[in-house]
Amino acid sequence: VIVTGGIDLSVGSLIALAAVVATGLIGQLGGASASGGAMLLGGLGAILLCGLVGAFSGLVITRFQVPPFIATLGMMLVASGIAYILSQGKPIYQVPESFVTLGRGVDPLLGVPYTVLLMLALYALAHLLMARTTLGRYIYAVGGNPEAARLAGVRVRAVLLFVYTLCAILAGLGGVVMASQLKSGAPTYGLMYELYVIAAVVVGGTSLSGGEGRVLGTLIGAFIIAVIQNGMNLTNVESYTQKVVLGLVILGAVLLDRLKHRGWFRRRRGRGPAREVES
Numbered sequence: 001v002i003v004t005g006g007i008d009l010s011v012g013s014l015i016a017l018a019a020v021v022a023t024g025l026i027g028q029l030g031g032a033s034a035s036g037g038a039m040l041l042g043g044l045g046a047i048l049l050c051g052l053v054g055a056f057s058g059l060v061i062t063r064f065q066v067p068p069f070i071a072t073l074g075m076m077l078v079a080s081g082i083a084y085i086l087s088q089g090k091p092i093y094q095v096p097e098s099f100v101t102l103g104r105g106v107d108p109l110l111g112v113p114y115t116v117l118l119m120l121a122l123y124a125l126a127h128l129l130m131a132r133t134t135l136g137r138y139i140y141a142v143g144g145n146p147e148a149a150r151l152a153g154v155r156v157r158a159v160l161l162f163v164y165t166l167c168a169i170l171a172g173l174g175g176v177v178m179a180s181q182l183k184s185g186a187p188t189y190g191l192m193y194e195l196y197v198i199a200a201v202v203v204g205g206t207s208l209s210g211g212e213g214r215v216l217g218t219l220i221g222a223f224i225i226a227v228i229q230n231g232m233n234l235t236n237v238e239s240y241t242q243k244v245v246l247g248l249v250i251l252g253a254v255l256l257d258r259l260k261h262r263g264w265f266r267r268r269r270g271r272g273p274a275r276e277v278e279s
Helices: 011-028 036-063 068-087 097-104 114-132 134-144 146-151 156-182 193-203 215-234 239-261 264-278
Strands: none
Touching: 011 036, 011 068, 011 156, 011 193, 036 068, 036 097, 036 156, 097 114, 097 156, 114 134, 114 156, 114 215, 134 146, 134 156, 146 156, 193 215, 193 239, 215 239
16 A cells, blocks of 8 residues: 555554454354354455455545545544444454464464464565566556556556555454454454554655555564564563654654655765765
């Protein structure tokens, strides 16, 4: 989404919505004694709902020319409100013991958690999409200059609709995984995650102006944010102070991005030899 020059603030709320819907459906389909098929249906239902929400956001942005910030901010409130309504403001615990396999299980052959394998698979697919497909080139083109992309034959609206839908689907998947890890679904899940996502993307080198960014950079950015958070938790830094640090990290990364685009670093490098000659 950010590569296209947009932003999605509904990610955190979609995580909560997916967790609530998945656990709620499982509870309706058997609860603690639900079958594997019921759990699969609950997870897929939650992800599908999030995909529909993302598609609606994309339609609002592309058809009515609503700025992405406003459209996804409104959808963030809508999704959060629906999660609270469905759960009545309380966590949902009616899930079987086997539901935690996805979030806590370990592959018996590789000895690697399933969540790590899922992350690597999604990274590989995202890398192939962005680096090896025509659609990936279209996404970069739309972020670089949407009008030029349109004149070149790129269906800009379709590309934007796709990226917002895909972003919501992945947020839904994240919500299902979180529900599996915590063996419950609650409307408070995913709180502030939209800021963590933006921080990871920006720290990873993706420009908020669009047209630039790599999947590997985002993965590295996510690791950096996780290390910073874990480090502060281990040193007993207060949660309020952690928010200050996260905000400063985002501001610093954005500032460096703007300076890079204005050629500040190139000018600084260019002045060095000139000063040496003058001296």
